[in-house]
Amino acid sequence: MALKGWDIEPHGVADVLGKVTHQVAGGEGLAGEARRFGNNxxxxxxATQSKIITHALGEFFNDYSRTLLGMGAKTFSxxxxxxxxxxxxxxADREMAEQAQQSAIHAPAPRIKAVGQ
Known part of the structure; x- marks a missing residue:
């Protein structure tokens, strides 16, 4: 029994959620890009001959990795x-549906810094 006033196609939702999950966790998605980023x-x-550049790259990697992890956490939430x-x-539990819908936004948004911040 569907809730009055709601028009949800559960199979369509499942299909979209599966695609989103694959894009985040799959080798060609965010997780794969994060691995390639780390390797690069x-x-x-x-390859650098400079300890200063190596150190700066390490700091950049650590900072940006937190951003990537936040993006994944928010998406999975x-x-x-x-x-x-x-x-x-x-x-057909409207209150439960509304609570679940609201809980999706509770994961903290990833903090994406502009270059140079």
Missing amino acids: VKGAAE CVTGASKATKAYLL
């Missing part, structure tokens, strides 16, 4: 919240 920074640090809201919708 490591390669650059190993949203996927989990959307999944819970859809399950509640299927159970």
Whole structure:
């Protein structure tokens, strides 16, 4: 029994959530890009002949890695919240659906710094 006033297609939601999860966790998605980023920074640090540049690359990598992890955490929080809201919708529990929908936004937003900050 669907909730009155809601128009959700659970199979469509599941399909989209699966695609989002794959884009974040899959080898071609955010996780894969993060691994390649790490390998590239490591390669650059190993290739340089300057301790100062190696140190700066290490600091940059550590700082940017936190941003990437935050992006993944926020995405998975949203996927989990959307999944819970859809399950509640299927159970025709409006209050539970609304609470699950709201919980999707509680993960902290990733802090993306501008270059030079």
